[in-house]
Structure formats: C-alpha cells, structure tokens
Amino acid sequence: SEPSVKIEVLFFAKAREITGLPDISLQVPPSSSAGDCLKILLTKFPRLEEICNSIVFALNEEYAPDSIILKNGDELAIIPPISGG
Amino acid sequence: SEPSVKIEVLFFAKAREITGLPDISLQVPPSSSAGDCLKILLTKFPRLEEICNSIVFALNEEYAPDSIILKNGDELAIIPPISGG
Amino acid sequence: MTDVGESETLIEIVSPSSSTLDLNRYVNFVRDPAAGAIATFEGTTRDTFDGRRVVELRYEAYVPMATQLLAGICASARETWALRRIAVAHRLGTVPIGEASVFIAASAVHRADAMDACRFIIDEIKASVPIWKKEVYENGEVWKENKE
Amino acid sequence: MTDVGESETLIEIVSPSSSTLDLNRYVNFVRDPAAGAIATFEGTTRDTFDGRRVVELRYEAYVPMATQLLAGICASARETWALRRIAVAHRLGTVPIGEASVFIAASAVHRADAMDACRFIIDEIKASVPIWKKEVYENGEVWKENKE
Numbered sequence: 001s002e003p004s005v006k007i008e009v010l011f012f013a014k015a016r017e018i019t020g021l022p023d024i025s026l027q028v029p030p031s032s033s034a035g036d037c038l039k040i041l042l043t044k045f046p047r048l049e050e051i052c053n054s055i056v057f058a059l060n061e062e063y064a065p066d067s068i069i070l071k072n073g074d075e076l077a078i079i080p081p082i083s084g085g
Numbered sequence: 086s087e088p089s090v091k092i093e094v095l096f097f098a099k100a101r102e103i104t105g106l107p108d109i110s111l112q113v114p115p116s117s118s119a120g121d122c123l124k125i126l127l128t129k130f131p132r133l134e135e136i137c138n139s140i141v142f143a144l145n146e147e148y149a150p151d152s153i154i155l156k157n158g159d160e161l162a163i164i165p166p167i168s169g170g
Numbered sequence: 171m172t173d174v175g176e177s178e179t180l181i182e183i184v185s186p187s188s189s190t191l192d193l194n195r196y197v198n199f200v201r202d203p204a205a206g207a208i209a210t211f212e213g214t215t216r217d218t219f220d221g222r223r224v225v226e227l228r229y230e231a232y233v234p235m236a237t238q239l240l241a242g243i244c245a246s247a248r249e250t251w252a253l254r255r256i257a258v259a260h261r262l263g264t265v266p267i268g269e270a271s272v273f274i275a276a277s278a279v280h281r282a283d284a285m286d287a288c289r290f291i292i293d294e295i296k297a298s299v300p301i302w303k304k305e306v307y308e309n310g311e312v313w314k315e316n317k318e
Numbered sequence: 319m320t321d322v323g324e325s326e327t328l329i330e331i332v333s334p335s336s337s338t339l340d341l342n343r344y345v346n347f348v349r350d351p352a353a354g355a356i357a358t359f360e361g362t363t364r365d366t367f368d369g370r371r372v373v374e375l376r377y378e379a380y381v382p383m384a385t386q387l388l389a390g391i392c393a394s395a396r397e398t399w400a401l402r403r404i405a406v407a408h409r410l411g412t413v414p415i416g417e418a419s420v421f422i423a424a425s426a427v428h429r430a431d432a433m434d435a436c437r438f439i440i441d442e443i444k445a446s447v448p449i450w451k452k453e454v455y456e457n458g459e460v461w462k463e464n465k466e
Contacts, residue, residue, distance in 0.1 A: 209357070
C-alpha cells in the first residue's frame with residue numbers, strides 16, 4: 001500500500017476565523033498537491049469558499065504554488081491576503 | 086551731497102575666522118553693489134582672497150547676486166560654502 | 171519576542187502580551203560611531219479609514235515564516251546598500267490609535283543608503299511578510315489587504 | 319532656541335549651550351492620530367572622514383536666515399506632499415561623535431509622503447541653509463563643504 005501523507009495545516013486571519021481553528025492535522029492521498037488539499041478543506045469548511053480565490057500557500061514556511069506536491073510531515077499554511085505594516 | 090550708505094557686514098565660518106570678527110559696520114559709496122563691497126573688504130582683510138571665489142552673499146537674510154545695490158541700513162552676510170546637516 | 175542572531179541586524183516580532191514598541195531601543199541599536207545617518211520609519215494606527223472611525227488594529231503573524239522573511243529582506247537590503255546596522259520590529263495583538271505597529275531603523279555612512287533601505291524594507295514587509303491586520307470600527311471589523 | 323510658530327511645524331536651531339537634541343520630543347510632536355506613518359532622518363557625527371580620525375564637529379549658523387529658510391522648506395514640502403506634522407532641529411556648537419547634529423520628523427496619512435518629505439527636507443537643508451560645520455581632527459581642522 002502507498003505510504004499515507006499526513007500534514008499539518010495552519011490557518012491565519014480570516015481563514016482561522018472561518019474554520020475556528022489555528023491548525024489541523026490532515027490525511028491526504030499520496031501525490032496530493034496544495035490545491036488538492038484546499039479542495040479537501042473546502043468539503044470540511046465550506047465557508048473557505050469566500051476566500052479561496054485570494055489565498056496563497058506556504059509550505060514549510062516558504063511560499064509555494066498550488067501545484068506543489070505534499071509530503072508526509074509537511075506544514076501547509078493557508079495565507080489570506082497579507083496586511084502587515 | 087549724496088546720502089551715505091552705512092551697512093552691517095556679517096562674517097561666518099572661515100570668513101569669520103579670517104577677519105577675526107563676527108560683523109563690522111561699513112561705509113560704502115552710494116550705488117555700491119555687494120561685489121563692490123567685497124572689494125573694499127579685501128583691502129581691509131586681504132586673506133579673504135582665499136575664499137572670495139567660493140562665497141555668496143545674503144542681503145537682509147536672503148541670498149542675493151553680486152550685482153545687488155546696497156542701501157543704507159542693509160545687512161550683508163558673507164556666506165562661505167555651506168555644510169549643514 | 172523572536173530575535174535573529176546576526177549581530178548588526180535586530181529583528182523582533184513582538185508578542186501580543188507586550189506593550190508598546192520601545193522605539194528608543196531600536197534607534198540606539200542602530201546608532202554607530204561610523205554612521206553619518208539614521209533613517210527610521212514608523213507605521214502607526216490611524217483613527218479613520220475611508221471616513222470610518224477606527225477603534226484599534228489587531229495584528230497576527232505566521233511568526234517563524236515572518237521572522238525568516240524579515241531576515242531575508244534585511245539581507246537583501248545589505249546587498250543593495252552600504253548599511254551599518256538595521257532594526258526591524260513588528261508588534262502583534264491589539265495596537266491602539268497613534269501607537270506604532272511597525273518600526274524600522276537603518277544606519278549608514280551616507281544618508282541615501284539609510285533612507286533607501288528603510289523604504290525598501292517597509293515596502294517589502296507590506297508586499298511579502300505573512301502578517302495580518304484587522305481594522306476594528308465602532309460597528310464592525312474587517313481584515314485588511316495591502317494593495318500596493 | 320528659535321521656534322517658528324506654525325502650530326503643525328516645529329523648527330528649532332538649538333544654541334551651542336544646549337545638550338543633545340531631544341529626539342523623542344520631535345517624534346512626539348509629529349505623532350498624530352490621523353497619521354499612519356512617521357519618517358525620521360537623523361544626521362550624526364562620524365568618527366572618520368577619508369580615513370582621518372574625527373574628534374568632533376563644530377556647527378555655526380546664520381540663525382535668523384536659517385530659521386526662515388527652514389520654514390520655507392517645510393512650507394514647500396507641505397505644498398508637494400500631504401503631510402500632517404513636521405519637526406526640524408539643527409544643533410549648533412560642538413557635536414561629539416555619534417550624536418545628532420540634525421533631526422527631521424514628518425508624519426502623514428500615507429508612508430510615501432512622510433518618507434519623500436523627509437528626504438526633500440534634508441536635501442534642501444544641505445543645499446541651501448546657511449549652516450557651517452568644521453571637522454576637528456586630532457591634528458587639524460577643516461571647514462566642510464556640502465558637495466551634493
């Protein structure tokens with residue numbers, strides 16, 4: 001059997017408010033991309049729809065494209081539009 | 086007889102060091118320009134020669150050209166190259 | 171509070187439980203006998219936005235990533251300009267009206283380097299560092315987005 | 319000390335008998351609930367120039383003319399940028415190594431205005447205000463000239 005891919009997902013700002021959680025552990029199918037993961041998250045938290053066109057991803061503390069493939073132990077952050085400063 | 090023109094001359098920085106004075110009162114011929122006044126000052130303080138190509142004038146607290154005509158009671162400042170900041 | 175250990179660069183993301191940013195400490199950090207110039211930028215909480223009365227701002231950050239990116243921005247600034255010392259601080263949690271949310275100080279031998287670097291750092295912070303601000307009004311609140 | 323009375327602009331040429339410039343006082347002067355940004359510039363005495371060890375700087379000014387010109391520079395800045403408050407201070411007499419000879423603070427709703435104005439003001443001071451600095455070395459001294 002293929003190895004399971006267990007990741008940590010972090011939510012910030014509006015994403016955190018919508019999910020009501022700062023982070024969750026998530027099991028995703030092997031070879032899932034960050035974009036695939038977002039689809040899974042949308043089934044769990046349908047209100048993420050509100051922001052899913054404006055978010056970007058960070059994988060292990062670096063900005064990453066939707067297409068990036070997740071590995072076991074990865075930390076995937078959901079980054080809504082930033083507003084620091 | 087023509088009215089006398091008595092002015093106050095201010096010296097700053099190297100001009101003050103050369104003359105050894107912060108200011109002097111000076112009688113100049115009627116219709117003298119600032120440049121004419123400098124020639125008079127050079128006869129009194131020959132070492133002003135060292136800086137006379139780099140100075141500019143201020144008349145009554147405003148920058149003024151060499152050609153400006155002095156009037157009685159004017160304050161003429163000898164402005165060596167500035168270096169504030 | 172998160173410090174990055176490079177001796178001439180100080181980076182702090184200040185936890186919500188802390189009080190105001192200690193601006194003098196950052197200015198003194200960048201003060202240097204070899205420097206002829208210190209430029210600073212302070213971002214402060216405004217009392218109005220588009221005519222709406224702002225009560226306070228609330229900041230949060232992805233702290234380890236933000237700290238890394240700030241260190242990278244300071245390193246880029248050093249590659250571009252001849253800088254002596256840099257301090258960058260961002261406050262988290264509630265920031266009342268008139269107080270500093272972000273503070274940058276840079277020292278250099280020549281003034282243009284200090285001023286250019288300061289501007290580059292705040293522009294990069296706004297463009298790329300994962301920090302979020304919620305504007306709280308008397309009757310509502312909104313997560314802001316940096317447009318620039 | 320020479321103050322210009324416009325309520326939102328503070329101009330001070332600080333007499334030789336005074337101590338260090340009180341930078342916090344100027345920053346607090348420009349702090350404003352309607353401002354989102356404060357930019358500052360501080361010119362400090364460097365310990366070396368062209369490899370020569372500098373002991374101290376000594377400043378003098380044509381005070382009434384310098385004060386007028388500073389007021390004019392601040393007025394020009396206000397015509398060009400949307401500013402809230404401005405403070406400009408220049409110290410006279412001896413300024414030891416590492417201390418501020420000049421300090422500028424400007425507040426604005428938007429950061430570019432505060433930073434642009436700050437840079438304009440220091441550039442204009444260097445270019446046009448009758449203030450002179452003598453650099454004192456261990457073995458000599460020279461009146462400086464702003465080249466820029």
